[in-house]
Amino acid sequence: MTKNGMNLTLKVWRQKSDKDKGQIETYQVNDISEHMSFLEMMDTMNEQLISAGKEPVAFDHDCREGICGSCSLFINGEAHGPDRGVTTCQLHMRKFKDGDTIYIEPWRSKAFPVIKDLVVDRTGFDRIMSAGGFISVNTSGNTQDANSIPIAKDDADHAFDAATCIGCGACVATCKNASAMLFVSAKVSQLALLPQGKIEAKDRVLNMVEQMDAEGFGSCTNTGACEVECPKGISLDNIARMNREFMGASITSDK
Amino acid sequence: MALSGFFLLVFLLQHCTINFLSVISPASFNNVSHFMGTNPLVQFALQPVLAFGVIFHLAMGIRLELLNRSSRPIKYAMEKASENANWMSRNMIITGIMIFLFFGLHFYDFWFPELNTKFIMGDMSGLNPEGGFRYFEELQHKFIDPIRVGLYVISFIFLSLHLMHGFQSAFQSVGFRHNKYTPIIKKLGTLYAIAIPAGFVFIALFHFINH
Structure with a gap:
């Protein structure tokens, strides 16, 4: 861990459109504070992707206070991640530790087709x-x-x-x-x-x-x-x- | 699923109760077996309903599993299913198929010979060549082979796992859920899921040891 925070390996589902087959891609994110929400970590990841000239990861979010129900990520094998009684925006990075590998996938259901990356219909x-x-x-x-x-x-x-x-x-x-x-x-x-x-x-x-x-x-x-x-x-x-x-x-x- | 499940729960209870008679009173077991095997109401009304109940439960279970599998065509790369649901509830199709496979052995041991004796050979007397009832000695004879006894024991473990979820799930499916009664139903379900298969295992081991 650096003095500023955690270094994480993210395994993120990338899919260009509903027609695309999609695949898991691996990204490294550094200096993640344990006080960040999971979505703030996603924002940091996207900033790093944009700085590197890559396309940011699309994901749903709106109120960021657990009310709207927009944020919908399947994190490390569980809906909204490892915490209980929270949405993804209420999940904090203190639930993870330095060096962790985190899988981030969209909701999987025939009735919820993927629109792009982590966004489902x-x-x-x-x-x-x-x-x-x-x-x-x-x-x-x-x-x-x-x-x-x-x-x-x-x-x-x-x-x-x-x-x-x-x-x-x-x-x-x-x-x-x-x-x-x-x-x-x-x-x-x-x-x-x-x-x-x-x-x-x-x-x-x-x-x-x-x-x-x-x-x-x-x-x-x-x-x-x-x-x-x-x-x-x-x-x-x-x-x-x-x-x-x-x-x-x-x-x-x-x- | 739930309604046929309730029916099979009642059937299992009476099957285990009658079988248990073979442990405490062979004569009573013979008498009840003869009644069950020759009574027209049991043979031509209840038995077809039982066969339908078993086949319906199996067919609906397989249909449900296939439909549910098709509802998620793309699986998760990582899924921690054990974090939020127990193994029994997630694997009813596996325990159910194992129980169905056991039926093959069970029918080969008891039902097919019984049909052969009564309806092909035409012997409805229930008697052995010595003139006594044949049911108890036939039962004992089946539990001589340790491999067969082992298969029965393993099958009843799968039955127990199936019932651990199935009992309380049937009540939930028909909407019977109540703050006062659901905790009792769950405890009763656990007791049933242990006691009935354990009863069958005990009967098999008892005759294996005492034959």
């Missing part, structure tokens, strides 16, 4: 939301105040917990089946638990699950890996709830 999640992740409310000016409807504290808390899902896709990335069940179940649950969401509950769960399957995500086999790697701690309770909702809707719905 997660619009499949958007299409699932469009299929039913909403409530239909007349907003013409006389909308009822949501706070005027009594809601049990437990239900409100569980709905809020489900709503903390930021849609980063770590659940898909880490699941051995590339299943999106944790994401979809969180989005089903956040509405199914509240009175406003119960009206369209049957159509919602049927349509969202149908779209999830159409996108090419795998099926859940209850390994629980998604819950472990989820930066927001979304619980497997949501998957069980969605399974109940789905079975009930399948039996009783007119569809």
Whole structure:
């Protein structure tokens, strides 16, 4: 280690476009402070690449405070890296040591095709939301105040917990089946638990699950890996709830 | 998967219970075996349902595995799967196939000879040439060979690994998850996954030692 920080070997997935085959390339980065976030280390790597006349590595990022869900890196074999309950932007370099080799790969899923380098297309999640992740409310000016409807504290808390899902896709990335069940179940649950969401509950769960399957995500086999790697701690309770909702809707719905 | 899994969990429990009779009372084992082997309801209603349940579970398991594998066509260069999920949950297809291979030996030992005796030779009496029930001595005879006993023991280890995940996973799949009851189900699943295969192993070793 130099006096300024760590020297690391990075094995980074490079892919020019969605048509390109792509491959792992190796880069050396020097003087990495343990206080840097992982994305700041990536910035340093890109500065070094640019200085050397090479093309920087493309990666998704936005808020850099664990809220937006943009940063999506599979680091050393784990979604968002070795830490728990954090996104990649919240991962700090103190989790690594001088001389380490770090593999940096994009989310791998048929439903998340690579656009470039480490950037994947997660619009499949958007299409699932469009299929039913909403409530239909007349907003013409006389909308009822949501706070005027009594809601049990437990239900409100569980709905809020489900709503903390930021849609980063770590659940898909880490699941051995590339299943999106944790994401979809969180989005089903956040509405199914509240009175406003119960009206369209049957159509919602049927349509969202149908779209999830159409996108090419795998099926859940209850390994629980998604819950472990989820930066927001979304619980497997949501998957069980969605399974109940789905079975009930399948039996009783007119569809 | 879950519904056929529940059915097979019940079947395993009754199979182990009846087999255990061979340890504590050969006469009772003979009587129950004769009943199970000749009762029309068991033979022509429950047995086909059981066969369907096994085949359905296997076929759905293989289909699920193939579909899930196709959901990630490009694998990770580095993946630390053991950091977030246990081996049993990640390898149900391996333990399941090992159990299916065991069925070949098990059917060769018991089911095919039984079908031959009853439906090809037409002997529904359940009696041996000496006039007593044949079931207990046939069971004992199968566990003389140490290699066969070893194969049975290894197969039941795979069954245990399969059940370690399968039991509690079946409840999760049908949406049965509750703060109070899920911890109990998980403990019950572990107990079941140890006790049932251990029971089968004990029975095999008991007859190997006491034949």
